[in-house]
Amino acid sequence: MAFGQYTNLDFDQIKTSIRDYLRANTNFTDYDFEGSNLSIIIDALAYNTYTTAYNTNMAANECFLDSATLRENVVSLARNIGYVPRSRRSSRAKVSFTVSGLTETSTLTLNAGIVCNGSGDNTNFIFCIPENITIPVVNGFAEFNNIEIYEGNFVSQEFTVDTSLFNQKYTLDNSFIDTSTIKVKVKDLSSSTSSVTYQQIDNIIGITSTSAAYLLQEVEDERYELIFGDNVIAKELSNGNVITVSYITTDGRDGNGASEFSFVGNITNQDGAAINSSLIGLVSTDEKSRDGDDIESISSIKYFAPRIYSSQYRAVTSSDYESVLGYIYPNVESVTAFGGEEMNPPRFGKVFISVKPRNGDFLSDETKRELIQRLKSYAVAGIVPEFVDLKYLYVELQANPYYNPSLNDRPEALKTGISNALTQYSRSIDVNKFGGRFKYSKAVSLIDSVDS
Numbered sequence: 001m002a003f004g005q006y007t008n009l010d011f012d013q014i015k016t017s018i019r020d021y022l023r024a025n026t027n028f029t030d031y032d033f034e035g036s037n038l039s040i041i042i043d044a045l046a047y048n049t050y051t052t053a054y055n056t057n058m059a060a061n062e063c064f065l066d067s068a069t070l071r072e073n074v075v076s077l078a079r080n081i082g083y084v085p086r087s088r089r090s091s092r093a094k095v096s097f098t099v100s101g102l103t104e105t106s107t108l109t110l111n112a113g114i115v116c117n118g119s120g121d122n123t124n125f126i127f128c129i130p131e132n133i134t135i136p137v138v139n140g141f142a143e144f145n146n147i148e149i150y151e152g153n154f155v156s157q158e159f160t161v162d163t164s165l166f167n168q169k170y171t172l173d174n175s176f177i178d179t180s181t182i183k184v185k186v187k188d189l190s191s192s193t194s195s196v197t198y199q200q201i202d203n204i205i206g207i208t209s210t211s212a213a214y215l216l217q218e219v220e221d222e223r224y225e226l227i228f229g230d231n232v233i234a235k236e237l238s239n240g241n242v243i244t245v246s247y248i249t250t251d252g253r254d255g256n257g258a259s260e261f262s263f264v265g266n267i268t269n270q271d272g273a274a275i276n277s278s279l280i281g282l283v284s285t286d287e288k289s290r291d292g293d294d295i296e297s298i299s300s301i302k303y304f305a306p307r308i309y310s311s312q313y314r315a316v317t318s319s320d321y322e323s324v325l326g327y328i329y330p331n332v333e334s335v336t337a338f339g340g341e342e343m344n345p346p347r348f349g350k351v352f353i354s355v356k357p358r359n360g361d362f363l364s365d366e367t368k369r370e371l372i373q374r375l376k377s378y379a380v381a382g383i384v385p386e387f388v389d390l391k392y393l394y395v396e397l398q399a400n401p402y403y404n405p406s407l408n409d410r411p412e413a414l415k416t417g418i419s420n421a422l423t424q425y426s427r428s429i430d431v432n433k434f435g436g437r438f439k440y441s442k443a444v445s446l447i448d449s450v451d452s
Contacts, residue, residue, distance in 0.1 A: 013052075015046040040144060065302055074298050075218045082306035082313075084202060085218055086330045087179040090150035091255030091292025092250055093118065093127060097263060100280040102140040107270045109134045110144060112246065113154040115265035118258035125255045126264075127289075128154040128248055130181040146286055150181060151255030154249040173250050175222040176295075182249040184214060184226065190242050203313050204233050211235060220293055237312040252294040257287035257361055290359050293330045315378040321351055321385065324378050328377070329371055333358045350384050362389050 019042055022028045031038055061067040065077040075085055095116060099108060108284055110133040118125045127149040135142055159170050185195040198212045207213055213234040215227040226245065229235050237243070261283040268273040268283045296304075307323040321337040335369045340347035363371075368387040375385045401418050 001285075011046055011050045012286075014049050015042055018042050018045050018049075029346055039343050049286050062286040065305065068322060069298070071222070071298055072220050074301050078301050079217055080304040081305060081309040082203070083301070083308050086214060086296040087175055087218075087224070088252040088295045089291060089330050090152050090178040090250040091253070091258070091289040092147055092148055092150055092287075093258060093261070094146050094286040095261050095283050095288035096143070096145045096147065096286055097283045098144070099137075099142045099267065099275060099279050100140065100161050100281065101279045102137050102142065102269075102275075105137045105140070105142075105269045105275075107134055107136055108144075109144045109268050109270075110277065111266045111268060113266065113322070115147070115149050115263070116261040117157075117264050118149075118151070118255075118261045118289060120256075120258035120260070120289070123254075125151050125251065125258055125289075125417050126153060127151050127258075127261065130183055130246060130248060131156070149261075150178065150248050150250070151258070151292060152178065152181075152290055154246065154248055155242065156246045159243040159245070161237045161239055170226040170228075170243060170245075171219060172224050172226070172247065174247075175251045176252070179216055179224060179252045181246075182216070182224075182245045185244045186237065187242045187244070188238070189240050192204065192242075195244070198228075200449075201234075207234055207314075209233070209235070242247075243405030252290065253292045253322070253358075255292045256301065258290055260286055261285060286381065291357075293332045293358065296330070313378060314380065315353050315383075316387075318351060320378075321353055321375070323377065325353065325355065325371070328374050328378075329355075331359065332356050344397040348388055349382055352386055352388050354388050356390055361392065363387060 016366070022031070022038070022042070028038075062073045063077075064071060065074065067329055068074045068077060078085060103304060110129065112129055112132050114126055114128050116127040118127050128151075129147070129149055133144065133147060135144060155174055157173060158219060162168060162266075164287075179200075184198040184200070186198060187195045196212050198214050200216055201207060201213045202209055202215075207229075209229075209231050211229070211234045213229065217227060219225045219226050226243075228237050263277075263280055263283050267280070269275060307319075308327055311320040311323055312322070315324050317340050318337040322335050325335050326332050332355055335353065337351055337353045340350035340352065343352075357363055357367075371387070379385060397416060399422060403414055
């Protein structure tokens, strides 16, 4: 046999192939391949071949999106088709508080950074805002109403553009970043007092050579890199420009559920002087923290990347809406979309979307309005998206258990075990049986009394 033509990865078969090759060589006709030292050499060759073949196979797997297992490789392959995985998302809450007893003060500014300490589930979290908030003072009284705060730590980082460096990169130092909170400002020089705010984009549609915009991509260790224009697609940076990047690093889903907040922020007046903390009232909670999420998983990237690529960031069919919505709103547990032509009577020109969020049973009206605005940049003109609330199917189970009293199980323990088993079973009901328009929520297990 020709030694170079084997195709298997089994160690024993590789060893057999090497032994057969040597036996076919007249120089080794009288050798004992089972008991001689040559057997050890064959083992070493087989191990080396086996290891090389295994490594080659694993390396080849990392070249394809379907079979890749390392996150850096999956992200890189998704980047080739224009997909940027979702970052972590900060849990968001809304709070209100007042400041009174102010004198000679016309405006107050709640400075970007730490605002509140929030507590929930025996854990404390820091909540921040990514930008300053300024409000007027009327008769010595100011009210910060319905302020949206983000769980995490506020971080600021600077880069100085040096055109003498080949392929200069602007990589953010921290992982666990909520990319939706990134704010990028560029100054001409470090001594400049004014700056230009750059906007993050996910595609180049409508971007000109003078657009102040940047692209974002995930690199190694779940960190992110900023990519600026070249005067063809977006505005190019000049030597000496100073880039200031601020963002929030977050614990993601762990920050959900905080409902009690205390103020620990920094408020200044129109002159930049700090306000005495004794003038600040108690913080009231308008909405407890929600919508926090972890970084997009590898399986999610593999699912959404080819679908977003096939839609080309356009929402035309109902499946496009499902893909795009999962991309722009990370708090989706499941989503179903269908065209108005499927309604009875038909409602042409509309697409209806039902979403089951991860936290809660329904989307809030504010979230619906926000998502409709964001979908407009993807939707085709003339198609109006509309969100409809899910219809839940509640299942109630009633059981009449039989048991063997000779087993000496306590009735209450037996009752609890049966209840837990039925509840766990009921939660595994396949919601696809309802065509995606009905969503199973929970089951109540009613166990008849178990007599001793």
